Amino acid sequence: MKTTNILIVGVGGQGTLLTSRIIGTLALNSGYDVKMSEVHGMAQRGGSVVTHVRFGDRILSPLVEPGKADIILAFEKLEAYRWLPYLKKDGIMVVNDQEIDPMPVIVGASRYPDGLPEKISCRCGQFALIRALDIAEQIGNAKVVNTVLLGVLAKYLEASPEAWQKAIEETVPPKTIEINKSAFSKGYSTKQEIGKGKVHGGNVLEQSI
Amino acid sequence: MKKLMLGNEGVARGAYEAGVRVATAYPGTPSTEITETIAKYDEVYAEWSPNEKVAMETAIGASVGGARALVCMKHVGLNVAADPLFTVSYTGVNGGLVIVAADDPGMHSSQNEQDSRYYAKAAHIPMLEPSDSQEAKDFTKLAYAISEAYDTPVLIRMTTRVSHSQSVVTLEDRQEIGLKEYKRDFMKYVMMPGMARQRHLVVEKRSVELSKTADELSVNRMEIKDSFIGFVSSGIAYQYAREALPDASFLKLGMVHPLPRKRIEEFASKVKKLYVIEELEPVLEEEIKSWGISVIGKDLFSRQGELSAGVIEEKIKGTARLEDRTEELPGRPPVLCPGCPHRGAYYVMKRLKLNVVGDIGCYTLGALPPLSSVDTCVCMGASIGMALGMEKARGRNFAKKLVAVIGDSTFIHSGITGLIDVIYNKGISTVVILDNSTTGMTGHQDHPATGKTIKGEPAPVLDLFGLVRAIGIRHVQVVDPFDLKLAEKVLKEETEREEPSVIFFQRPCALLSRKSGIPCFINPDTCRVCGLCLNLGCPAIEKKENRIGINQLCNGCGLCQNLCRFHAIEGGNNRQ
Numbered sequence: 001m002k003t004t005n006i007l008i009v010g011v012g013g014q015g016t017l018l019t020s021r022i023i024g025t026l027a028l029n030s031g032y033d034v035k036m037s038e039v040h041g042m043a044q045r046g047g048s049v050v051t052h053v054r055f056g057d058r059i060l061s062p063l064v065e066p067g068k069a070d071i072i073l074a075f076e077k078l079e080a081y082r083w084l085p086y087l088k089k090d091g092i093m094v095v096n097d098q099e100i101d102p103m104p105v106i107v108g109a110s111r112y113p114d115g116l117p118e119k120i121s122c123r124c125g126q127f128a129l130i131r132a133l134d135i136a137e138q139i140g141n142a143k144v145v146n147t148v149l150l151g152v153l154a155k156y157l158e159a160s161p162e163a164w165q166k167a168i169e170e171t172v173p174p175k176t177i178e179i180n181k182s183a184f185s186k187g188y189s190t191k192q193e194i195g196k197g198k199v200h201g202g203n204v205l206e207q208s209i
Numbered sequence: 210m211k212k213l214m215l216g217n218e219g220v221a222r223g224a225y226e227a228g229v230r231v232a233t234a235y236p237g238t239p240s241t242e243i244t245e246t247i248a249k250y251d252e253v254y255a256e257w258s259p260n261e262k263v264a265m266e267t268a269i270g271a272s273v274g275g276a277r278a279l280v281c282m283k284h285v286g287l288n289v290a291a292d293p294l295f296t297v298s299y300t301g302v303n304g305g306l307v308i309v310a311a312d313d314p315g316m317h318s319s320q321n322e323q324d325s326r327y328y329a330k331a332a333h334i335p336m337l338e339p340s341d342s343q344e345a346k347d348f349t350k351l352a353y354a355i356s357e358a359y360d361t362p363v364l365i366r367m368t369t370r371v372s373h374s375q376s377v378v379t380l381e382d383r384q385e386i387g388l389k390e391y392k393r394d395f396m397k398y399v400m401m402p403g404m405a406r407q408r409h410l411v412v413e414k415r416s417v418e419l420s421k422t423a424d425e426l427s428v429n430r431m432e433i434k435d436s437f438i439g440f441v442s443s444g445i446a447y448q449y450a451r452e453a454l455p456d457a458s459f460l461k462l463g464m465v466h467p468l469p470r471k472r473i474e475e476f477a478s479k480v481k482k483l484y485v486i487e488e489l490e491p492v493l494e495e496e497i498k499s500w501g502i503s504v505i506g507k508d509l510f511s512r513q514g515e516l517s518a519g520v521i522e523e524k525i526k527g528t529a530r531l532e533d534r535t536e537e538l539p540g541r542p543p544v545l546c547p548g549c550p551h552r553g554a555y556y557v558m559k560r561l562k563l564n565v566v567g568d569i570g571c572y573t574l575g576a577l578p579p580l581s582s583v584d585t586c587v588c589m590g591a592s593i594g595m596a597l598g599m600e601k602a603r604g605r606n607f608a609k610k611l612v613a614v615i616g617d618s619t620f621i622h623s624g625i626t627g628l629i630d631v632i633y634n635k636g637i638s639t640v641v642i643l644d645n646s647t648t649g650m651t652g653h654q655d656h657p658a659t660g661k662t663i664k665g666e667p668a669p670v671l672d673l674f675g676l677v678r679a680i681g682i683r684h685v686q687v688v689d690p691f692d693l694k695l696a697e698k699v700l701k702e703e704t705e706r707e708e709p710s711v712i713f714f715q716r717p718c719a720l721l722s723r724k725s726g727i728p729c730f731i732n733p734d735t736c737r738v739c740g741l742c743l744n745l746g747c748p749a750i751e752k753k754e755n756r757i758g759i760n761q762l763c764n765g766c767g768l769c770q771n772l773c774r775f776h777a778i779e780g781g782n783n784r785q
Contacts, residue, residue, distance in 0.1 A: 012543065024213050024375055034213060035341070036375040041238030041318030041650065045571065046748050047543035060452040062341075062374035062445075065519040082538055100762070101751045102541035106743065107579045108752070110539035133761075142761065 001032070003056030004157075005064040009083045010075030011100050012044040015146035018172065019073070020051040022150060026159055026167035027055035035062040048079055048102075073153050075146070076100050077116045090125030092156050096132045096149055128152060135186050144183035147172075151187020161188060214378045216371040219342035220309055221246035222378065223349025224279045227305070228386030229253055231271035233264040235622060236651035237283030238318035239372040240311035244281050245654075248663045252383065257654055257663045260589070260622040261286035265293045265308070272306040272362075273398060275389035277353055281309040284325050285588065289623070291328070294362075298332045299408040300398050301360035301415075303389050305353035308334075311367040314488040315515040318369075318650075320569065320586065322513065324489040329364050329466035333412050335419050336364040336466040337428070338444040342376040344428075348463060351428065359415055359422075366465065368488065370445045370515065420467040428463025429472055438525075439480030441473060441493060441504070445516075450486045452518035454525060468496055477502045484509075484525070488516050545574050547749040548719030548726070548766035550645050553690035554614075555582040556745055556772075557697045563612050563704065566599065568592040568624070570616040571649040571718075579746045583614070590615070590623030597627070597636040605637055609704050612639045618648040618656045621671065625680070631709050632681035639703045640711045642673070643690075645718040653721065677711045684710035691716060691768050719764065726765035729781040731757055736777035742769040 010016045027034045032055040052064045071092045074080030080095045104110035121127040136145040232255040234244035248255035258264035261282040268280035287310045313319040329336035339345040352363040443462040460476040485494040485506040494506035555575040567583035576583035596613035648654040655661040657671040703710040749763035765782040
């Protein structure tokens, strides 16, 4: 099997690590070789964070190279745009429709870029914009925004929903299994057509529930 | 059984399987998870030591006492532990002793990029370097075998991408190794000059034997494919190079000191063009060149930062990397968390225009805008000695506008001796201990003043007030850094005083209590958009389209409410 390269990007504290670990568990359960590179320490304090996930027959480097990611799952729009050069041509971009101002923007040294969904969608094969925070809050816990997004991502990978549920059970803290499973299901069943990115303009899919 | 594990978890598992009984460490990214993982095994005694030197000494004691022992630290921690390191090389071991140093190429979470392989060479200690989690486990077990067979401590070099990457590991059972007999042997363990001279000869002999062994070790592996290009590499650099050039020949080194000279010479004779791929310093390259073998290394690759498959491919094949970024994006540097107690402290220091000599921890982030308060950061514990040095250089009036700032865990690590220096040499320094009741930056490890061990058992609480008083500090004050008025008053009092003093800024780390809190919000009718609250640099306070708002990151700490002159900030944990 060809190696699958996934990048999970966001802001330190958003729960990107748990998401990547669920994908890793799923890939391991499916019999693949897996490597994931995580960020710990200083970069977790609200900084830009990225987790690389790679699986296939045999994985050497734990890092996804620029232009080689099959899928980028972005927890925040500016981070989606920042890591966009890592997406392969015609790659898939799943973006949480959330803006978190970085400190240079808060102190007025910099501006948060406008029109990011358009700028991103025109440079990817498929593009989905999800209001995952709303969905998570509807379930009753804003923290499961990561599993909601994982549910959306899951539709682009081959594994069955049952295999995903098993990977969630094996990875998340026992007390949070149920809420994470329902968050995953919500993400997975979110009715959406996948926006086809076009070179000019792009068709942005604004997904609300 | 197969499991996904961090490289650090691989080391811990390897030590567990090898029958390790004692594991010690001071936390430091990227090494911390090794000790956190091994602490979960009931069969292993584990501890957070006050610093790396003590951790090393405790592990040496365990080894001399007959147990297999493990000590872990980040690369700069090995500087702190270098004193015992160089001499335990002479004494050798009783139970196997493995020392893990985790380097941080690219400085994801460090103040420098030093290469620990030089320590192996300088201290004449063999060093293994794994390239994934399975090797981390296997090499740790091999390290114990080498340690006991050659009567030597063994170093394991990790790097961030091995420590913090997960890959598949096959688990095996623990091998119970009994305690070795404790034999008093002053010729071996008492390093006075007469004995040490004898032991140095033993070390020399051991190094020669280990060099021969290196030629036979299966972890130094030749992978012959293409006869034109060959690569000598180790650790994560090997994985990158293999990915970049799958058809090239490789000599993959598992032991990076001493080097397998015969095997390297043999490999060099099999290929036309030889490259050395290594991160940071040209350690392998320089030694191989010293044998008269021509290799290409740092002429092509930087000593700075990390390598990657893409970089290697680009340099070797001359292919250009794609870069399609056209727009300059706002950066996202790490920040003090919402509710962080340090924010109040730095806000007041900035208001008082104090010079701040900083230290190592989350609170180093106070150097960044808008707080922009910290003037220096060198190493663990440096703040207090540096404050005294500045006073001696520039005089007492300068010292009255100067504070040393240090965290509780860092103070215990290596700030205490600095404070003794202030007293002994008649300084007037004001030392601020930012006491957030934890080791924050590395992920909330306990320390001697938290009242808990690494295993979560209750422990005696180090009395920090009693300690600074015993050192000779007569003026000790305790302030909540969120009480901005009192903090300002106390800082003024103590900096103006012609005597040394310690101020404890006490408030627990915002991440310790995982409660979400009642968020604050801004009343648009009373907010005058003066922007004072934005000076706190809180990621929860944003200004958009000429209005200030509070976002969902807010945990209701209320610091901004204490600051607002118009009482425009409502909600929060304190006022409902």
